[in-house]
Amino acid sequence: MAEVEFRNDLDRDRALDLVCDTVGEVDVVSEVPHAPAERVRRSRHARLVTVDAVRALAGAIDRGAQGLPLNDVRARRALNLAVDRDALVDLLGGHARPLSGLTPPTLLTVLHRAPGRLRPYPHDPAEAARLWQAAGGADRPLRLTALAAWEAVAHTVAAQWHTALGLAVEVTVLRGAEAEREARRRQAVKEPRDWDVLLLEQGSQSVDVPPLELHRAFVGRSGEFRAGPVDPVFERPPTAWRRR
Numbered sequence: 001m002a003e004v005e006f007r008n009d010l011d012r013d014r015a016l017d018l019v020c021d022t023v024g025e026v027d028v029v030s031e032v033p034h035a036p037a038e039r040v041r042r043s044r045h046a047r048l049v050t051v052d053a054v055r056a057l058a059g060a061i062d063r064g065a066q067g068l069p070l071n072d073v074r075a076r077r078a079l080n081l082a083v084d085r086d087a088l089v090d091l092l093g094g095h096a097r098p099l100s101g102l103t104p105p106t107l108l109t110v111l112h113r114a115p116g117r118l119r120p121y122p123h124d125p126a127e128a129a130r131l132w133q134a135a136g137g138a139d140r141p142l143r144l145t146a147l148a149a150w151e152a153v154a155h156t157v158a159a160q161w162h163t164a165l166g167l168a169v170e171v172t173v174l175r176g177a178e179a180e181r182e183a184r185r186r187q188a189v190k191e192p193r194d195w196d197v198l199l200l201e202q203g204s205q206s207v208d209v210p211p212l213e214l215h216r217a218f219v220g221r222s223g224e225f226r227a228g229p230v231d232p233v234f235e236r237p238p239t240a241w242r243r244r
Helices: 012-021 037-042 073-081 085-091 107-111 125-134 148-165 177-188 210-219
Strands: 055-061 142-147 169-174 197-203
Touching: 012 037, 055 073, 055 148, 055 210, 073 125, 073 148, 085 148, 125 148, 142 148, 142 177, 148 169, 148 197, 169 177, 197 210
Parallel strands: 142 169, 142 197
Antiparallel strands: 055 197
């Protein structure tokens, strides 16, 4: 290979057009979203290559929301048990997997057998309904906000919550880069929120401790997506180290 030319003058849709429908204009497109993945798979000119990404799709829950019992762990557990994660994987064309917390299937977690010790929440609508009622139920609809890439996921989750919990859910979709930046900015500085659950994707820049970085974003003192109190256990310094 004589050289590699990086092009930053193409938007994602145009780049996909060129790699799927032409030869020689664009050879590789990275970070292909789940929605057009099937188009790449069907292309005569392109081949879809998948890897386990170090990122997670999760919902930041505002524990201080008025009219909802989200400060009660039973309510938060009910929201999780009401979600059919396998259905969401199917919705994403199989390009996802249910996670245990925010622990992606990286080499580190495989070596330490974390996926074997930790299990994703099961889909248990009956237990979800019991816990939701035990927590007090809702006095108003829950406001679920999602970035545009996850609109279909948001509507599916809203329908699952409505079916399992009898909960009315209002879905708001943030469209455009400016709306997404403003939502992330407001969350980072902990301004008053206009949502109760914010569905977003968070990646890790770390290659060796991604679970630590991902959980910090949601529960750590400096977490840009933390919508509840600081988790004291997460912030506690290690008291001992073991050599292997």
